[in-house]
Amino acid sequence: MSAALLAPPAKDIGCAEAPVLRERGQREVFCGLTGIIWLHRKIQDAFFLIVGSRTCAHLMQSAAGVMIFAEPRFATAIIDERDLAGLADANEELDRVVAQLLSRRPDIKLLFLVGSCPSEVIKLDLSRAAQRLNVTHAPGVRVLNYSGSGIETTFTQGEDACLAALVPEMRPAATRSLLVVGALAEVVEDQLRRLFEALGIGPVTFLPPRRAADLPGVGPNTRMLLAQPFLAETARLLEARGAQRLAAPFPLGAEGTTAWLQAAATAWGVDPTLFRSVTAAGEARAAVALARHRDQLAGKRIFFFPDSQLEIPLARFLARELGMVPVEVGTPYLHRQHLAEELALLPAGTRLSEGQHVDRQLDRCREARPDLVVCGLGLANPLEAEGFATKWSIELVFTPIQGYDQAGDLAELFARPLVRRTRLMV
Ligand code: SF4
Numbered sequence: 001m002s003a004a005l006l007a008p009p010a011k012d013i014g015c016a017e018a019p020v021l022r023e024r025g026q027r028e029v030f031c032g033l034t035g036i037i038w039l040h041r042k043i044q045d046a047f048f049l050i051v052g053s054r055t056c057a058h059l060m061q062s063a064a065g066v067m068i069f070a071e072p073r074f075a076t077a078i079i080d081e082r083d084l085a086g087l088a089d090a091n092e093e094l095d096r097v098v099a100q101l102l103s104r105r106p107d108i109k110l111l112f113l114v115g116s117c118p119s120e121v122i123k124l125d126l127s128r129a130a131q132r133l134n135v136t137h138a139p140g141v142r143v144l145n146y147s148g149s150g151i152e153t154t155f156t157q158g159e160d161a162c163l164a165a166l167v168p169e170m171r172p173a174a175t176r177s178l179l180v181v182g183a184l185a186e187v188v189e190d191q192l193r194r195l196f197e198a199l200g201i202g203p204v205t206f207l208p209p210r211r212a213a214d215l216p217g218v219g220p221n222t223r224m225l226l227a228q229p230f231l232a233e234t235a236r237l238l239e240a241r242g243a244q245r246l247a248a249p250f251p252l253g254a255e256g257t258t259a260w261l262q263a264a265a266t267a268w269g270v271d272p273t274l275f276r277s278v279t280a281a282g283e284a285r286a287a288v289a290l291a292r293h294r295d296q297l298a299g300k301r302i303f304f305f306p307d308s309q310l311e312i313p314l315a316r317f318l319a320r321e322l323g324m325v326p327v328e329v330g331t332p333y334l335h336r337q338h339l340a341e342e343l344a345l346l347p348a349g350t351r352l353s354e355g356q357h358v359d360r361q362l363d364r365c366r367e368a369r370p371d372l373v374v375c376g377l378g379l380a381n382p383l384e385a386e387g388f389a390t391k392w393s394i395e396l397v398f399t400p401i402q403g404y405d406q407a408g409d410l411a412e413l414f415a416r417p418l419v420r421r422t423r424l425m426v
Contacts, residue, residue: 015346020334025357029307029376031150034063035158040073042183043208045109048074052116079120090124098133102141110142110212117149154332156230156308159183163207167237173217178204178264182228185400192403198278201268218243223267230309232335249341251402253317254286282404289408290321293415298323303365305375306330306356307393316345322411326350327368389417
């Protein structure tokens with residue numbers, strides 16, 4: 001696939017100027033605490049202490065149950081109901097829990113206090129608690145805080161809030177570098193690092209880093225590529241530190257990956273011939289892997305409920321590389337700037353919706369009778385019972401899906417529910 005093919009024809013601007021149905025109503029999404037499930041595996045010497053209720057503890061246990069290691073890197077400090085007079089005790093209790101944790105776990109170098117939404121937690125000032133605990137536990141441990149509350153954040157915004165908390169910790173950097181922003185599986189990170197190296201682009205750093213001490217620097221010579229579409233606040237803070245965002249689609253599928261790499265290659269003035277020679281093999285591997293799923297997916301109609309903010313890039317990939325037909329693409333938030341390149345590539349006529357009014361969306365979905373519905377866990381079972389094939393959007397965040405070598409796996413995630421349904425019907 002050549003880079004020239006990536007630009008939409010002059011008159012075809014896809015969904016760049018398409019109207020967006022804005023909806024406000026009941027939401028069916030996980031809260032930002034969920035982000036801890038992938039973030040705790042990414043930053044290997046960090047610990048996430050949720051300051052929350054029993055509900056928060058249960059959510060984390062059931063969502064992460066299958067992934068807990070012998071020494072988990074997250075836990076919940078349960079703050080029971082108490083009045084304002086009891087807040088001093090709550091702070092003391094928090095200090096005691098943190099001291100106990102850190103003395104038992106000297107491997108922890110970065111501690112996040114993660115806020116939640118129960119009213120007794122909202123009354124606690126976690127940023128002051130973090131400052132206080134920093135004084136006690138410096139220099140060995142850095143204590144930061146962010147909110148994963150369901151009132152303020154959805155599912156993937158927990159990662160945005162966590163990375164935004166790291167930005168003020170980044171040292172100033174004067175030299176030119178590429179900063180890749182967004183948690184990626186290590187296998188994906190290593191593949192991308194090799195591609196940048198082959199292109200002569202560097203130094204390349206990643207946010208979040210694998211270890212707290214490797215937190216990258218940032219400054220006016222930093223060029224950043226967003227690896228995830230849900231990092232509005234993190235990007236805003238990095239821009240305020242001088243970093244310049246390289247506009248690109250997201251690295252999903254062969255086309256997205258090439259265009260994403262191209263943005264960095266253009267900024268670094270990489271020779272087009274070198275670019276083609278470095279990216280050709282990955283594109284060819286992806287083409288072979290995608291061909292295996294095209295028969296199953298081409299022409300199938302797909303409906304996205306708003307959940308992960310990955311919906312628009314996924315719809316673009318499925319439409320352009322596998323011939324699927326996006327009927328409606330819902331997203332919790334539509335960041336026009338960060339998604340401009342994606343929207344231009346999305347087939348014209350795709351219905352876009354932002355925010356959630358679950359009953360109306362369900363009505364539209366039933367009316368459209370799509371072949372596949374991408375939605376949260378709460379909607380999947382009822383929709384399956386009504387005869388729809390569904391895909392859980394949370395799986396798309398837990399699975400390595402970015403880059404050339406994951407394109408086939410990404411297609412398979414959508415093909416699998418259709419194959420299963422065909423088998424059930426035989
Ligand atoms: Fe529920 Fe709020 Fe806790 Fe999330 S933070 S589990 S929405 S109580």
